[in-house]
Amino acid sequence: MDIELSSEDLAFRGEVKQFFKDNEIKAGEDYFAWRFGWFAKAREKGGWDVPKWPVEFGGPGWSPTQHYIWEQETAEANTPFDLPFGLSMLAPILMGYGNKEQQDRFLPDIRDRKVNWCQGYSEPGAGSDLANLKTKAELSEDGTYYTVNGSKMWTTVAHMADWIFCLTRTDDSGIKQKGITFLLFPMKQEGVEVRPIITLGGSHTVNTVHFTDVKVPVENRVGEEGQGWTYAKGLLQHERTGLAGLSRSIVALEKLKENARSVVRGNSNLMDDPGYKAKVAELEIDLMASEFTELRSLASAAAGAAPGPESSILKLKGTEIQQRIQMLTVEAGGIYSAAWGAKPVGPSFARGGMAGYLSSRAYTIYGGASEVQRDVIAKNVLGLKRSK
Amino acid sequence: MNFELTEEQRMIQESVERFVNENYELDNRIALSAKDPGFSTEYWQTMAELGWLGLPFSEADGGFGGNQIDIMVVMEQFGRGLVLEPYLASVVMGGGAVRRGGSEALKQEILPGVIDGTKQLAFAYAEQQSRFDLDDVVTSARKDGENVVINGHKSMVLNAETADHIVVSARTSGGQVDQNGITMFLIDADADGVKRENFPTVDGLRASEITLTDVTVAADRVLSEVDQGFALLQSVANDAMLALGAEAVGAMEMLYKDTVAYTQEREQFDHAISEFQVVQHRMVDMFMEYEQCKSLLYRATMEAVSDPVAAQRTIHGLMHLVGKNGIFIGENAVQLHGGMGMTEELRLGHYFKRMLVIDSMFGNADYHLQKFAA
Numbered sequence: 124m125d126i127e128l129s130s131e132d133l134a135f136r137g138e139v140k141q142f143f144k145d146n147e148i149k150a151g152e153d154y155f156a157w158r159f160g161w162f163a164k165a166r167e168k169g170g171w172d173v174p175k176w177p178v179e180f181g182g183p184g185w186s187p188t189q190h191y192i193w194e195q196e197t198a199e200a201n202t203p204f205d206l207p208f209g210l211s212m213l214a215p216i217l218m219g220y221g222n223k224e225q226q227d228r229f230l231p232d233i234r235d236r237k238v239n240w241c242q243g244y245s246e247p248g249a250g251s252d253l254a255n256l257k258t259k260a261e262l263s264e265d266g267t268y269y270t271v272n273g274s275k276m277w278t279t280v281a282h283m284a285d286w287i288f289c290l291t292r293t294d295d296s297g298i299k300q301k302g303i304t305f306l307l308f309p310m311k312q313e314g315v316e317v318r319p320i321i322t323l324g325g326s327h328t329v330n331t332v333h334f335t336d337v338k339v340p341v342e343n344r345v346g347e348e349g350q351g352w353t354y355a356k357g358l359l360q361h362e363r364t365g366l367a368g369l370s371r372s373i374v375a376l377e378k379l380k381e382n383a384r385s386v387v388r389g390n391s392n393l394m395d396d397p398g399y400k401a402k403v404a405e406l407e408i409d410l411m412a413s414e415f416t417e418l419r420s421l422a423s424a425a426a427g428a429a430p431g432p433e434s435s436i437l438k439l440k441g442t443e444i445q446q447r448i449q450m451l452t453v454e455a456g457g458i459y460s461a462a463w464g465a466k467p468v469g470p471s472f473a474r475g476g477m478a479g480y481l482s483s484r485a486y487t488i489y490g491g492a493s494e495v496q497r498d499v500i501a502k503n504v505l506g507l508k509r510s511k
Numbered sequence: 512m513n514f515e516l517t518e519e520q521r522m523i524q525e526s527v528e529r530f531v532n533e534n535y536e537l538d539n540r541i542a543l544s545a546k547d548p549g550f551s552t553e554y555w556q557t558m559a560e561l562g563w564l565g566l567p568f569s570e571a572d573g574g575f576g577g578n579q580i581d582i583m584v585v586m587e588q589f590g591r592g593l594v595l596e597p598y599l600a601s602v603v604m605g606g607g608a609v610r611r612g613g614s615e616a617l618k619q620e621i622l623p624g625v626i627d628g629t630k631q632l633a634f635a636y637a638e639q640q641s642r643f644d645l646d647d648v649v650t651s652a653r654k655d656g657e658n659v660v661i662n663g664h665k666s667m668v669l670n671a672e673t674a675d676h677i678v679v680s681a682r683t684s685g686g687q688v689d690q691n692g693i694t695m696f697l698i699d700a701d702a703d704g705v706k707r708e709n710f711p712t713v714d715g716l717r718a719s720e721i722t723l724t725d726v727t728v729a730a731d732r733v734l735s736e737v738d739q740g741f742a743l744l745q746s747v748a749n750d751a752m753l754a755l756g757a758e759a760v761g762a763m764e765m766l767y768k769d770t771v772a773y774t775q776e777r778e779q780f781d782h783a784i785s786e787f788q789v790v791q792h793r794m795v796d797m798f799m800e801y802e803q804c805k806s807l808l809y810r811a812t813m814e815a816v817s818d819p820v821a822a823q824r825t826i827h828g829l830m831h832l833v834g835k836n837g838i839f840i841g842e843n844a845v846q847l848h849g850g851m852g853m854t855e856e857l858r859l860g861h862y863f864k865r866m867l868v869i870d871s872m873f874g875n876a877d878y879h880l881q882k883f884a885a
Contacts, residue, residue: 250849252779277850322853323845323860387640389688398877450838453867454875457642458667461868463713468720469639469666477713477867484845485853492849494789 128188136192142168143200158203162236173234175211180218180230187421198370206280207365209233209240212358213288216305220346220354229307241310243275243289243332244355250277251495253290254299254352258334260291260306262341262348269293269306269344271337277489281317281330284310290351305351307343314338324482325463359491363434366490367441369414375448376407382472383455393455406447413440432504435496442486442493449483452476514809516584524584526561530554531592537858543595544715548673550595559628564602567750568610572622579750579815583757583808590761593861595716597631600670603754604747605632608678612695612734612743621676621697633674633700634751635665635721636744643874645680645744646690650723652681659733661696661704661726667872671719672709674700678747679723683738695740697732698723714865746819748873752826753815755869756808759833762862763804766844767797769859773848784847793843800836807832827883834876837866 128136146164148157165171169183174193176182185193214233217226232238249256258273271291281287286309294302310317314337319327346354380403386393393399420433453460456476459469467474487493501507516524534554543551558564566581568574575581582603589598606625609618609632624630641647650663661681671677677700685692698705704726707719735743771794774785784790811829814822841863845852852859870876 245850248778250779252781255779321855323855323864325855329850386642388642396877398881453871454877456871457875458637458871461667461712461714461871462710462718464710466708466710468708468710480867481713481864484842485850487846488849488853493846494787497789 194370198374241284243287269339275332300352303351305345308339324478363438367437435499449480527588535592549717565626586754586757587761590758597670601631604634633671635668637666650681665721690741693741695734714868763801827879831879834870841866
């Protein structure tokens with residue numbers, strides 16, 4: 124065991140920092156032009172545009188330490204926004220279970236950030252119990268296309284997506300996990316209706332999506348009919364790790380301290396308040412531990428182990444840490460955290476602080492609610508029988 | 512000792528409960544909140560006619576001679592309905608300041624309008640730098656002949672947008688955080704030099720930032736005594752905290768009951784989620800913390816009636832518990848509702864937001880814990 128970074132790792136960190144510095148957005152530059160250019164340059168570095176993709180699909184083949192360094196630096200630098208749906212959720216499924224035609228057809232546009240994807244998993248009756256999904260896909264008699272009917276819910280960015288990867292039910296005769304089929308189809312077509320869901324923070328990112336007789340050619344089916352659950356399930360573990368957002372929390376914690384220090388109390392500031400300071404310290408300790416839980420998990424993944432139940436630990440701890448940072452931001456805002464609406468009132472972080480806190484309540488619900496994550500650990504790690 | 516409400520209080524309770532049930536459907540509340548003036552003037556008039564606006568005022572002032580227990584009864588029901596009308600601002604706070612600190616002449620000028628609903632008051636106690644400290648006052652008031660001239664900035668003033676008069680804390684002597692040297696004034700909301708920036712709060716109510724520039728008021732608009740206004744300020748804040756505590760208890764009751772109902776309807780893994788022990792125990796905790804808040808609310812309110820000085824510490828204890836448990840209950844109501852808890856479509860999110868605002872008004876849970884321990 125050794126906590127020091129090797130000279131190669133240090134050199135890598137320097138290279139990453141330099142890359143971010145060289146490619147910062149310039150004043151007056153068009154954001155989207157910069158964004159596409161940034162990813163093109165990252166690609167020239169040898170797969171830096173797709174850090175998590177395997178080498179055979181163009182990824183950089185980094186060590187766990189290099190991934191960790193990248194995560195840390197990305198959180199601190201001003202890098203272009205990126206959505207995980209195509210890049211981190213669909214792409215690994217296509218790589219693992221899609222055929223060559225599907226890989227050649229979809230992966231390049233995902234890599235180039237040309238096509239936006241959304242994830243059609245949850246439904247009104249299928250949240251934590253995802254396998255309970257009812258959206259029906261019926262194969263035509265000639266076997267050339269499916270007809271999809273049903274509803275998806277909590278579909279993030281569905282209103283901006285070009286395509287959806289969708290879990291559908293093709294057979295309801297057996298256990299719920301069987302008879303689920305993984306389909307890909309365009310969002311901008313007749314029979315697909317997207318309705319916004321406005322969440323507590325007042326924002327619109329999630330939607331309900333209704334399908335009425337949507338025709339999907341069989342060549343858009345990933346893998347075999349009825350096996351979709353197997354394909355989707357493995358990837359949920361990856362999603363969970365991603366949702367922990369630890370490197371973002373490290374940056375957010377520093378921002379929190381800065382905000383708290385700006386709240387003047389007599390001759391000092393809120394960071395000198397014993398109660399407040401203790402809560403921030405407790406948070407920081409949990410974050411430091413979680414960071415190393417993540418590294419240990421990366422290290423065992425590098426040694427060839429499948430992403431295991433530690434992804435549930437990370438999801439639980441990581442999302443709770445994010446929520447605590449948001450709550451402490453609300454506390455720092457004091458009386459001004461109640462202010463709402465378009466006009467800025469009070470310290471600049473107060474309005475966003477309350478919105479952020481409200482949105483953060485979803486972190487322990489989506490991607491597998493905390494109660495379900497604890498079930499996963501109880502069952503798969505502690506070997507306990509399922510309780511009621 | 513006796514925990515029974517009087518016959519009159521029971522009648523008020525039933526009447527407010529009926530009013531809330533008949534008028535405060537979520538859709539209606541959202542519509543009222545979105546358009547000016549942010550509440551229903553018709554409901555406000557109804558509240559006046561039913562005598563609720565006159566509850567805490569003495570019979571000599573035209574009221575019903577009620578106390579904090581009567582206010583508690585009303586506010587708990589208001590909390591169950593998330594009522595928007597400016598009862599706290601106008602009757603409890605503004606009216607409370609005039610009732611306790613106004614001269615006979617001032618009371619006769621102001622209170623009849625408060626009681627019949629034609630006049631509204633607001634109470635401006637917070638400032639940009641003050642956070643939760645009532646004694647942190649830099650808004651200045653200096654004598655100018657027969658008048659007083661006020662300059663400064665008051666923050667997060669609830670319902671100032673529709674107020675006719677605003678009670679303002681200002682510094683007439685002493686340093687920034689001295690309790691001596693604070694004086695309370697009643698100013699006209701549309702007086703020269705009063706500038707209101709109005710905005711909504713996250714719970715759907717309205718507040719204002721108020722800039723006071725050479726606002727001139729007659730010396731007889733002082734409430735209580737010059738330099739000795741802090742005791743009045745603290746008394747009004749105590750009444751407000753008790754009222755908020757009662758409102759919070761009403762909101763908590765809805766939050767835990769809605770959650771108990773929802774988890775029995777929502778099925779996952781082929782069971783109502785209420786059948787899972789982890790869900791049951793969480794709801795038991797929510798229920799217990801609600802009951803604890805209700806108990807401390809009763810204790811603090813009864814103490815405030817019988818021994819206001821001794822009640823101070825209990826009120827801080829109450830606001831600690833209400834802040835902490837209100838957020839605990841709200842967060843878990845959202846969690847157990849899953850995605851549905853995150854939408855504006857169900858009422859629980861609105862109760863939750865009200866709990867957050869209550870925790871921000873006169874000090875959050877941490878602040879009151881420190882005050883209690885001090």
